[in-house]
Amino acid sequence: MKPENLYDAVGNAPDRLVERADNRLNGKKAGGARARVLTVLAAAVLCTAALVTAVLLIAGRRDTPVPPPVDSDTAGTRPDDTAEPGANDSEAPTQAETQDLYADVSVKGHTLKKTADGAYCIKPTIEPKKHVGAIVVADVICRDRDDLRSKLLNGGFTDADYQAMYMWPKTEDGILLPDPNNLKDVSLPDDWKALELLLMGRAYYYLVENEPNTMFAFVRIIPDEQYQTEYDSIKSMACVAVTKPGGTEEEGTFNGIPCTVYEYISQNNAKKFRGHWINLSTDKEELYASLTYSPESPSSSVMLDLVGKTEDGTAYTISFHSKAYPEILETYTADFFRSFRPVP
Amino acid sequence: MNDRDILALYQARDERAITETADKYGAYCAAVARNVLHDPQDEEECVNDTWLTAWNRIPPDLPDVLRVYLGRLTRNISTLRRREKHREKRGGGEVPAALDELAECVDSGEDIEADYRQKELTEAVGRFLSRLPARDCDLFLGRYWFLYPTTELAARTGLEENYVRTVLSRTRHKLRVYLEKEKLL
Numbered sequence: 001m002k003p004e005n006l007y008d009a010v011g012n013a014p015d016r017l018v019e020r021a022d023n024r025l026n027g028k029k030a031g032g033a034r035a036r037v038l039t040v041l042a043a044a045v046l047c048t049a050a051l052v053t054a055v056l057l058i059a060g061r062r063d064t065p066v067p068p069p070v071d072s073d074t075a076g077t078r079p080d081d082t083a084e085p086g087a088n089d090s091e092a093p094t095q096a097e098t099q100d101l102y103a104d105v106s107v108k109g110h111t112l113k114k115t116a117d118g119a120y121c122i123k124p125t126i127e128p129k130k131h132v133g134a135i136v137v138a139d140v141i142c143r144d145r146d147d148l149r150s151k152l153l154n155g156g157f158t159d160a161d162y163q164a165m166y167m168w169p170k171t172e173d174g175i176l177l178p179d180p181n182n183l184k185d186v187s188l189p190d191d192w193k194a195l196e197l198l199l200m201g202r203a204y205y206y207l208v209e210n211e212p213n214t215m216f217a218f219v220r221i222i223p224d225e226q227y228q229t230e231y232d233s234i235k236s237m238a239c240v241a242v243t244k245p246g247g248t249e250e251e252g253t254f255n256g257i258p259c260t261v262y263e264y265i266s267q268n269n270a271k272k273f274r275g276h277w278i279n280l281s282t283d284k285e286e287l288y289a290s291l292t293y294s295p296e297s298p299s300s301s302v303m304l305d306l307v308g309k310t311e312d313g314t315a316y317t318i319s320f321h322s323k324a325y326p327e328i329l330e331t332y333t334a335d336f337f338r339s340f341r342p343v344p
Numbered sequence: 345m346n347d348r349d350i351l352a353l354y355q356a357r358d359e360r361a362i363t364e365t366a367d368k369y370g371a372y373c374a375a376v377a378r379n380v381l382h383d384p385q386d387e388e389e390c391v392n393d394t395w396l397t398a399w400n401r402i403p404p405d406l407p408d409v410l411r412v413y414l415g416r417l418t419r420n421i422s423t424l425r426r427r428e429k430h431r432e433k434r435g436g437g438e439v440p441a442a443l444d445e446l447a448e449c450v451d452s453g454e455d456i457e458a459d460y461r462q463k464e465l466t467e468a469v470g471r472f473l474s475r476l477p478a479r480d481c482d483l484f485l486g487r488y489w490f491l492y493p494t495t496e497l498a499a500r501t502g503l504e505e506n507y508v509r510t511v512l513s514r515t516r517h518k519l520r521v522y523l524e525k526e527k528l529l
Binding site: 001004005006007008009010011012013014015016017018019020021022024025026 | 372375407408409411412413415416419420423427461462465466468469470473474478479481482484485486488489490492497500501528529
């Protein structure tokens with residue numbers, strides 16, 4: 001046998017393996033361990049930005065004066081907290097309830113359609129796998145903060161932008177990942193461990209749509225092998241954004257943090273649905289989650305809780321909680337968040 | 345345009361399929377060709393050949409993952425181009441020509457056996473790769489499918505280069521053991 005034979009044999013490796021390698025190698029550019037951490041941070045900070053921005057956007061629309069950003073001393077406490085829905089399996093949404101969430105949602109004339117496996121997509125033709133492409137390529141639309149801000153303030157995205165979402169990451173003319181070098185001023189807070197786990201490997205956040213009361217964001221999660229077994233067991237995932245609600249939704253606590261959770265998301269109501277994370281899809285290699293978020297109060301504590309359900313229905317909870325948010329707000333990105341506040 | 349729509353154009357024999365494919369995957373296929381050829385002119389020609397080949401093969405081919413399909417075409421076409429060029433360098437074009445002419449005199453049974461063994465080898469390599477840990481497999485394909493230098497592999501994965509080299513070395517060793525076990529060496 002000649003080396004050429006082996007070369008040719010490798011060249012005919014199974015598609016799925018080549019695709020995975022392609023995703024890993026061409027879907028990310030990093031410069032080492034630091035860049036890896038920064039990439040995770042980029043995702044985390046951007047994700048946080050969307051959520052807190054949503055808080056501030058709502059704040060800007062309230063008739064009453066806008067309260068200051070979350071106070072770290074008071075964040076996470078409410079006198080009427082009564083339950084612990086995030087940690088309690090029995091409180092997790094049933095499959096039927098979760099499915100109810102997957103009603104089509106119309107956003108600025110674009111319909112988010114559900115796919116067969118419950119994944120959301122922006123157009124009905126898109127496939128679950130391709131949806132991941134949509135997530136990733138959304139970064140083309142928001143190459144940097146200024147662009148993101150501009151798009152937010154000027155009404156979101158065009159049809160052409162949505163078309164662009166279908167493109168898988170390019171390797172030459174479009175680096176689709178947040179540039180870690182633009183986030184030199186951030187470091188990983190200690191209490192982000194859960195988030196770190198959640199986002200371990202590669203996680204990208206992309207904002208794809210904004211409405212006055214709603215942020216649509218997507219997180220792509222590719223766990224490291226270290227966590228692969230845990231992720232493998234998760235067959236579906238519900239992501240819940242927890243806020244201090246201003247409406248009639250039930251409230252509870254999770255780790256002492258006020259939340260409004262499953263009762264809320266179990267309602268088959270598009271408007272209700274908007275306020276919460278939902279699950280997209282999982283497979284053995286990757287987990288995907290999307291969120292929609294419309295917090296009711298800027299002074300609310302923000303907790304994000306991912307609940308995975310195994311095939312036998314056992315709930316599996318991963319959470320990263322709100323303690324980090326005030327720190328981020330104050331330390332890292334306060335100006336960034338505030339800059340999104342609409343002009344009255 | 346999404347892949348499904350592009351494939352529909354191929355199915356309908358609509359030539360926009362080529363332009364849409366080139367728009368969407370031109371940069372990607374050029375990168376694949378570049379790693380094989382390191383010659384801008386050859387790259388461009390190979391990428392164009394990729395579009396033509398795709399046009400000729402779809403249908404009946406119906407790729408599950410268009411990106412991978414096109415990447416594979418580009419790699420194969422670029423590899424052939426590279427081998428041709430190397431042959432020309434060695435023998436001024438006459439040696440391979442002579443070999444081709446003499447091939448008519450040789451029993452074609454060898455080709456059939458070689459094809460069979462190549463097929464076996466391909467299947468064995470596929471099985472081997474499938475059993476590797478995901479990261480090791482990705483690195484292996486990154487080096488030997490995408491032909492990235494180890495420095496670039498390290499940069500793209502966030503791993504240390506020495507670590508990448510070690511993983512590749514161990515994987516090559518494992519592959520050798522596997523192929524020996526499969527009686528392919």
